[in-house]
Amino acid sequence: MATTAPPTAPSKKVNRLGLTQASYKGKPSTLCKGCGHDSISSQLVKAFYEYGVEPYRVAKLSGIGCSSKTPAYWLSQSHGFNAVHGRMPSVATGSVLANRDLIAVGVSGDGDTASIGIGQFVHLLRRNLPIVYIVENNGVYGLTKGQFSATADLGSKLKTGVVNDLPAIDLCGLAVELGATYVARSFAGDPKQVVTLLKGAFGHNGTAFLDIISPCVTFNNHAGSTKSYTWGKENEELIQEVDFVPFFEDIDIEYEEGETANVELHDGSHIILKKIKRDYDPTDRRTALELLLDSGEKQQFLTGLIYVDTKKPTLIELLNMVDEPLATLPLDRIRPPQSALLEIMEALR
Amino acid sequence: MATTAPPTAPSKKVNRLGLTQASYKGKPSTLCKGCGHDSISSQLVKAFYEYGVEPYRVAKLSGIGCSSKTPAYWLSQSHGFNAVHGRMPSVATGSVLANRDLIAVGVSGDGDTASIGIGQFVHLLRRNLPIVYIVENNGVYGLTKGQFSATADLGSKLKTGVVNDLPAIDLCGLAVELGATYVARSFAGDPKQVVTLLKGAFGHNGTAFLDIISPCVTFNNHAGSTKSYTWGKENEELIQEVDFVPFFEDIDIEYEEGETANVELHDGSHIILKKIKRDYDPTDRRTALELLLDSGEKQQFLTGLIYVDTKKPTLIELLNMVDEPLATLPLDRIRPPQSALLEIMEALR
Amino acid sequence: MSTETVVDTSEPDVQSSIVNDFSIQIATINGSGSQSSNSVLMRAIFQMGVPVSGKNLFPSNIQGLPTWFTIRASKHSYVARNRDIDMLIAMNPQTAREDVQSLNPGATVVYEQSLGLDNVRDDLIFYPVPFGELAKDVIHEPRLRKLLANMIYVGVVGHLLSIEREEIQHAISKQFKAKAKAVELNVKAIDVGFEYAKENLKKADALRIERMDETAGKILIDGNAAGALGAMFAGVTVVTWYPITPSSSLVESLIQYMKEHRIDKETGKATFAVVQAEDELAAIGMVLGAAWAGARSLTSTSGPGISLMSEFVGLGYFAEIPAVIWDIQRVGPSTGLPTRTAQGDILSTYLLSHGDTKHILLFPSSAQECFEFGGTSFDLAERFQTPVFVMSDLDLGMNIWMSDPFAYPEQPIDRGKVLDADQLEKVSDWGRYKDVDGDGIPYRTLPGTKHARAAYFTRGSGHNAEAEYTERPDDYVKLIDRLQRKFDTARKHVPAPVIDIEDGAEIGIIAYGSTHWAIVESRDQLRNENDLMASYMRLRALPFNDALEAFVDQYERVYVVEQNHDAQVMQLIKLELAHRPELLKKLHSILNYDGHPIDARSVTEKLLARESERPSA
Amino acid sequence: MSTETVVDTSEPDVQSSIVNDFSIQIATINGSGSQSSNSVLMRAIFQMGVPVSGKNLFPSNIQGLPTWFTIRASKHSYVARNRDIDMLIAMNPQTAREDVQSLNPGATVVYEQSLGLDNVRDDLIFYPVPFGELAKDVIHEPRLRKLLANMIYVGVVGHLLSIEREEIQHAISKQFKAKAKAVELNVKAIDVGFEYAKENLKKADALRIERMDETAGKILIDGNAAGALGAMFAGVTVVTWYPITPSSSLVESLIQYMKEHRIDKETGKATFAVVQAEDELAAIGMVLGAAWAGARSLTSTSGPGISLMSEFVGLGYFAEIPAVIWDIQRVGPSTGLPTRTAQGDILSTYLLSHGDTKHILLFPSSAQECFEFGGTSFDLAERFQTPVFVMSDLDLGMNIWMSDPFAYPEQPIDRGKVLDADQLEKVSDWGRYKDVDGDGIPYRTLPGTKHARAAYFTRGSGHNAEAEYTERPDDYVKLIDRLQRKFDTARKHVPAPVIDIEDGAEIGIIAYGSTHWAIVESRDQLRNENDLMASYMRLRALPFNDALEAFVDQYERVYVVEQNHDAQVMQLIKLELAHRPELLKKLHSILNYDGHPIDARSVTEKLLARESERPSA
Numbered sequence A, B: 001m002a003t004t005a006p007p008t009a010p011s012k013k014v015n016r017l018g019l020t021q022a023s024y025k026g027k028p029s030t031l032c033k034g035c036g037h038d039s040i041s042s043q044l045v046k047a048f049y050e051y052g053v054e055p056y057r058v059a060k061l062s063g064i065g066c067s068s069k070t071p072a073y074w075l076s077q078s079h080g081f082n083a084v085h086g087r088m089p090s091v092a093t094g095s096v097l098a099n100r101d102l103i104a105v106g107v108s109g110d111g112d113t114a115s116i117g118i119g120q121f122v123h124l125l126r127r128n129l130p131i132v133y134i135v136e137n138n139g140v141y142g143l144t145k146g147q148f149s150a151t152a153d154l155g156s157k158l159k160t161g162v163v164n165d166l167p168a169i170d171l172c173g174l175a176v177e178l179g180a181t182y183v184a185r186s187f188a189g190d191p192k193q194v195v196t197l198l199k200g201a202f203g204h205n206g207t208a209f210l211d212i213i214s215p216c217v218t219f220n221n222h223a224g225s226t227k228s229y230t231w232g233k234e235n236e237e238l239i240q241e242v243d244f245v246p247f248f249e250d251i252d253i254e255y256e257e258g259e260t261a262n263v264e265l266h267d268g269s270h271i272i273l274k275k276i277k278r279d280y281d282p283t284d285r286r287t288a289l290e291l292l293l294d295s296g297e298k299q300q301f302l303t304g305l306i307y308v309d310t311k312k313p314t315l316i317e318l319l320n321m322v323d324e325p326l327a328t329l330p331l332d333r334i335r336p337p338q339s340a341l342l343e344i345m346e347a348l349r
Numbered sequence C, D: 001m002s003t004e005t006v007v008d009t010s011e012p013d014v015q016s017s018i019v020n021d022f023s024i025q026i027a028t029i030n031g032s033g034s035q036s037s038n039s040v041l042m043r044a045i046f047q048m049g050v051p052v053s054g055k056n057l058f059p060s061n062i063q064g065l066p067t068w069f070t071i072r073a074s075k076h077s078y079v080a081r082n083r084d085i086d087m088l089i090a091m092n093p094q095t096a097r098e099d100v101q102s103l104n105p106g107a108t109v110v111y112e113q114s115l116g117l118d119n120v121r122d123d124l125i126f127y128p129v130p131f132g133e134l135a136k137d138v139i140h141e142p143r144l145r146k147l148l149a150n151m152i153y154v155g156v157v158g159h160l161l162s163i164e165r166e167e168i169q170h171a172i173s174k175q176f177k178a179k180a181k182a183v184e185l186n187v188k189a190i191d192v193g194f195e196y197a198k199e200n201l202k203k204a205d206a207l208r209i210e211r212m213d214e215t216a217g218k219i220l221i222d223g224n225a226a227g228a229l230g231a232m233f234a235g236v237t238v239v240t241w242y243p244i245t246p247s248s249s250l251v252e253s254l255i256q257y258m259k260e261h262r263i264d265k266e267t268g269k270a271t272f273a274v275v276q277a278e279d280e281l282a283a284i285g286m287v288l289g290a291a292w293a294g295a296r297s298l299t300s301t302s303g304p305g306i307s308l309m310s311e312f313v314g315l316g317y318f319a320e321i322p323a324v325i326w327d328i329q330r331v332g333p334s335t336g337l338p339t340r341t342a343q344g345d346i347l348s349t350y351l352l353s354h355g356d357t358k359h360i361l362l363f364p365s366s367a368q369e370c371f372e373f374g375g376t377s378f379d380l381a382e383r384f385q386t387p388v389f390v391m392s393d394l395d396l397g398m399n400i401w402m403s404d405p406f407a408y409p410e411q412p413i414d415r416g417k418v419l420d421a422d423q424l425e426k427v428s429d430w431g432r433y434k435d436v437d438g439d440g441i442p443y444r445t446l447p448g449t450k451h452a453r454a455a456y457f458t459r460g461s462g463h464n465a466e467a468e469y470t471e472r473p474d475d476y477v478k479l480i481d482r483l484q485r486k487f488d489t490a491r492k493h494v495p496a497p498v499i500d501i502e503d504g505a506e507i508g509i510i511a512y513g514s515t516h517w518a519i520v521e522s523r524d525q526l527r528n529e530n531d532l533m534a535s536y537m538r539l540r541a542l543p544f545n546d547a548l549e550a551f552v553d554q555y556e557r558v559y560v561v562e563q564n565h566d567a568q569v570m571q572l573i574k575l576e577l578a579h580r581p582e583l584l585k586k587l588h589s590i591l592n593y594d595g596h597p598i599d600a601r602s603v604t605e606k607l608l609a610r611e612s613e614r615p616s617a
């Protein structure tokens, strides 16, 4: 069976681009020790490395929050943009429009996306913008010291004893409903799955949304929380086992028919989904929405690939843009000739 | 059978409060002749009249748009607040908090709610604010001359020939998903249903959301539009037949078991739902969401009561507020006594 | 109703003919198709070589409310609004009486006969025309009939003013372009009007259009279309917007032009992206994202949108990201009068966003300058790596202006201090926010640059010269001081004021933007009617440069004319000159803030009133 | 590592003891629990009757970055930041060396022994303490151990400064209230510190705390809690917010206090509603909705939130709806330095929103004034039917201030011109926007008023005196002129400046907000050290009233001291005085914009430098 995760790379090991895993690192984190977000950062480094992403092609985008700080902590060799609170989607949209060759990776928090940012999030989904959009979901506002966010589960408790009495917004539900084409949920405490789903997202063309439950060890990791490590570990239930075979490797092992599904991604990579308990077809939108409804009602914590659609046109395709980045088109391609102006002037006489 | 719609009232007829239907009128409309919104305004007048709402208790709220202008065209004897674009939900929330006795009726457009206002809409739903929230949905921005809004159906055409290539946001879907407790879809071309659903909304305690397809005769009533009168008339399919019996009338006729469902609302009024083709239980959230998914996929235009939950606590209940309006509590109830200040000062020494 | 009052008793002296120098106001209902008729009439006059301008006063709704269109013919090429109406075309029953009441004695009224206006006043010249009845004869379809009634008035007025029928026909062909059926129908309507007038109306007024040669080569265009063209020829690549009056037509024009001229011939693909955003916060966010990634990107909006962009604009300022933002100003505060004009967003836009911020603002005053600043704004935004606002207004943006044709921009565009991989290779110690050249402007790289040292991290929080996060007081002070240095550099690079000196003038006038045209005319009035010379400085940008002080220094009294209540630019002038307090005493405000475009006569009157208040006068 | 360097060679003369007049800086890592230790130390000094103040310099993250807390003991009751540190408690390896380097010669350093700082400089007094080791002896749980190491330093310092052990214990009891276990453990840690110091450290510095009687009856409180109390006692009913540093603690305090004091005894129900909104746009929207419906409603935020509220605030201004908005200012632009202080939002807030807008701003400068303006802001907002901003800042809002206890507000609250059904009955011709009293302030009714004529329609678009929609130029001009009249009325009603005249002074100082405390001290420095008298005017609100002109008139030179780069209030002063240009020459700016609270010494130095630049000096 093809394995995408090579044994943890000893220092000199390089990927297909000849880069070491260290080349994908960033500045030292300033988050709390043990923060789920740091774990996700590590998986990002690993996924970039294993996938062999060229750092210069990545644009790291974020809003404001502990989670939104993290793009500084990986891929120092990539341009990053830490925007304003809740508005990463629009900034990401602009940068992808300007340069369609960029691999946009957006990181946001549950406060950043589900509260102040829900409007931009909804509209990004609708446009199927090519981006890997990660929400590091801890159910609270970490950076402002632990108030509930809109993804906090009904009935969950703050350390201070305050109980959340409003229903949680299911970001995956919105994502599938509104048009994202790769939707997954995962858990910072399940690094292997996170890495695999990230690599799948890199191979996807369109909005790849990952809702990663990421415990806030300082404000939301206590008993009574439904976003703690303990809660996650005890309650995580895999939808399927996910495996990833990058486009540059052969799928050299046969998968048993019926037990696995194999989704070919845009760039020729494959996501291999191995059945565990349920028969689940993530390419069916209806199925996906029903799964989410179901698990939402039962407060189940299902992780894995929820939905994937490899066919839907992205915003870039809808706009019928030239193949080259708009940002660097030469003047003669963006300034029409004098004859055009004369013609226009003539029509206005 | 109880009939809630008395034969169109001759001028001198009065309702249970002794008010004529004319008492519920507003200023003359300045909308285009034939605009769907005007038809909805008329149904509002009728519904208020028939229900016997006390005008002084109503707060009319809106954003900006042709639709948002309409609160000026009914209920001159009620306070109105035409706020800024897309932000009616927050203004409505504030006014209901200030005075829980107010009957908040919000009118918005699809641009106002689904584009700029989607964030506030989502969070209003989550809070189950007691309000009748109407979207007069024409798929375009009427007031700015006909650009597509986010509820325009995929593939529908502007007069100029421009085709909408982004998926429509299903506001009813969001409403059910995110916590509204009375969700209906209707059609300005079906006045009888509009009136009945409105009256049901008046009797409901919580967020009553009505997505009313309301043709823009100037910019979106042509062939190729899926929000035109013609399209609506040809495609409307009733989920059920809705009837309304107000709390002040007896339900004096037996409804056939199995063929009708009878939902008792907060104030003792009843919504009577008469089965047409399908067996549909609007009190089941799951059923409602599936209906919406289904009809969304098939681009069906289903109207009627989609969802109702008469039990869920509203924001006012969650906040455990005193029974009287906060706005007019006397000073001695809102200024703690001197002893309280002394005690606080003591603790700070 | 009879047509007996066709001819007013006052027979005008042919000698006293008023030729090519009067205003026609058409009062109709919006949504009644009068726009086309008005354009045709205006264009026909223009084609006869007579300078024209058109002002549309329309309500904030779509159909059924009063709207007034004023066409001014001016042999002197005055294009500002004219307060005085010489001929009223009264088609709207709702306002007809008030419209007639507001006329000066001797004015002419062409009106829908059934309105029976001739008894309202006896000091006017009345021409009743049964437009409705006439339209019935031309067409049977009731909806079209309304439109045609409006076209019939063009024929009537054409006859009364001696506008050549061929020019009107020509104008119709232009207006309806390829639509042969429409052209035919409208021409027929014109003819009905001409014929009716010829047979039933006896010329009683003095107004006449005579052929001149003042419009040869000129174009008719609105400022928004001109701005759109400017942007297109400056190589705009990413455009985001959210519809709002009076700004929507800028992007809507741009879309049309781009579809025609910015599609790659070979591939059929677009060299641009236009996105209708979900609101203005998203629109500016996209612009910043795109500009950060290297695109020339713009958005266009009006006051409410500017307010919503406030937080993001501060990010652009502080993180130093280019952006071009058109503010087509309308009357505020809040929703205000959305279809009326003002210059009321200057102060709040100049200082937009919390913290110590200030921005570059450009003030175009003509269609030509809209075109020019369409490019200048990008050059400045990219050079200074900062948001640049183009402060147009409803009058300039949505009304039709006569203009010289636009010159093709020969210079290359200025993309500012951007290092590509090769250039970066030559710079060993590049830091994103280093002030290498002493002008406060650092060098940037674009995402996607294939170079190991190209990457940097952009943030709206504290950062040092290497773009690293910092909370150090010294780093912050350095950064803020450099931003100030950069802003000071900008003073010398933004478009300089245009100064027109009158030798021997004691007074100066300062104005900006669309106010310009009233000043041009008012100066002539002052000179010709009052022997009062006034030098004139037209501001074209903020921040100011030294010319301001020098100008004020030169005159005894300086009038700052603007279209807002708070004398917004006057306030900035006072601050700019506060180090020369003696200059402040010279400054006087002339304000117009009723939502109508400012007119010359009001300026002249207010200025003279002020002048006569002086003890010496 | 040995403890041989315990005692510095320089034996201080006991006579030269520095008593109750020095600053202690504790350098730690945030999230390490040092906050409690710092509070305990500060409170213990306070309990000994010695005036104190505390400034927390913390990073914009939650755990693991450097943070500095400065406790100033001042027998003169100076509570501004003191630039000079007399004793450093160095617990943070990341910054220890730089912290030591920045001290003045002769300063004292208590440090974690393992950091080996004694060789960094030889002009300081060093006390090494093995905090880590000592903590191990007290407790075995590693997480608690860190916390306790911090408490041990309090014991050590207590001993060195002769702070009474009982007062520290008392402070611990206050800090940990009901938690007996925590009290016990912390007291134990204190004891370890005391014992260790007694046995191992030989007093070598001159610093001492001696009992005084200057704090009797006083309280310790942060400005945000004070503002919250002010609002609660002013009868606030609807509170909306979105978390943001440094403003969150205002609402968080309010929630705590309201839960305790604003629950109806009988029903157990709340006489208030607090909603955590989804963002600041929603927060201000809710405030406006609530105030429109008659509630006293407030929101609290900081710069980014103010920017986001821009459009809505314009609506509040134009539609005349009360709102109270607290801006706890931090360093901008953009995200800026979110945990540093500034007065940088004045100009943009004053002019917030497009169109001709301007707002009432209050500048509290003490905890007491936060309490007071907590009520004043509502009275003004309701009286003037307009948004009112309370411009606090991080220094005032989040730092702990010594204060006289707050006086119970005896006067009734002013709910402004609201007509209920009975009053309306007596008024026959009520119109929502009629200026009945000539002060520009109209009468309003609340939704829900049971009266046939009570209803009106509120909108941000053009409206006449009857609140009907209008686009008429004359209606608009009337409206704008009345709003100006109302604003002018407000001049006389906002809190007047507080003026402190020094007889014979040649210079004046103008300041506002938290800058006040540096001025108090700087004036003493100028008087005592330089024989320079300075009169002082503390601004408390915008718009200005006549006192400003009178004050400036009186002095030769007037220094305007503020904590921003652009001299924001100075600009407004210049505009206010522009009609008296001769006054402008007198004005000079003293600015501090590095994110640290302004200190007296810097003000004094800058002022003296400027004074000595004068030709005459």
Ligand SMILES: Cc1ncc(C[n+]2csc(CCOP(=O)(O)OP(=O)(O)O)c2C)c(N)n1
Binding pocket: A064, A065, A066, A067, A068, A085, A108, A109, A110, A111, A112, A113, A136, A138, A140, A141, A142, A143, A144, A149, A216, D242, D243, D244, D245, D280, D304, D305, D308, D335
């Ligand atoms: C406009 C604005 N409002 C408020 C804030 C303050 N703020 C900073 S981060 C944050 C919430 C972050 O929560 P989340 O996105 O969940 O990130 P986390 O810290 O939990 O990872 C808030 C409210 C801000 N920076 N900007």
Ligand SMILES: Cc1ncc(C[n+]2csc(CCOP(=O)(O)OP(=O)(O)O)c2C)c(N)n1
Binding pocket: B064, B065, B066, B067, B068, B085, B108, B109, B110, B111, B112, B113, B136, B138, B140, B141, B142, B143, B144, B149, B216, C242, C243, C244, C245, C280, C304, C305, C308, C335
């Ligand atoms: C902040 C802001 N942006 C833009 C506008 C311009 N605007 C007015 S109404 C409108 C859209 C209205 O569309 P919709 O809500 O669907 O109402 P309709 O006119 O179709 O009934 C827009 C964009 C505005 N008033 N405010």
Ligand code: SF4
Binding pocket: A030, A031, A032, A034, A035, A036, A037, A066, A067, A138, A142, A143, A215, A216, A217, A218, A219, D062, D063
């Ligand atoms: S506060 Fe919570 S989210 Fe923020 S860094 Fe600490 S653990 Fe992570």
Ligand code: SF4
Binding pocket: B030, B031, B032, B034, B035, B036, B037, B066, B067, B138, B142, B143, B215, B216, B217, B218, B219, C062, C063
């Ligand atoms: S433009 Fe459309 S939505 Fe607006 S009033 Fe006219 S028909 Fe109605």
Ligand SMILES: [Mg+2]
Binding pocket: A065, A109, A110, A111, A136, A137, A138, A139, A140, A141, A142, A149
């Ligand atoms: Mg979070």
Ligand SMILES: [Mg+2]
Binding pocket: B065, B109, B110, B111, B136, B137, B138, B139, B140, B141, B142, B149
């Ligand atoms: Mg619409």
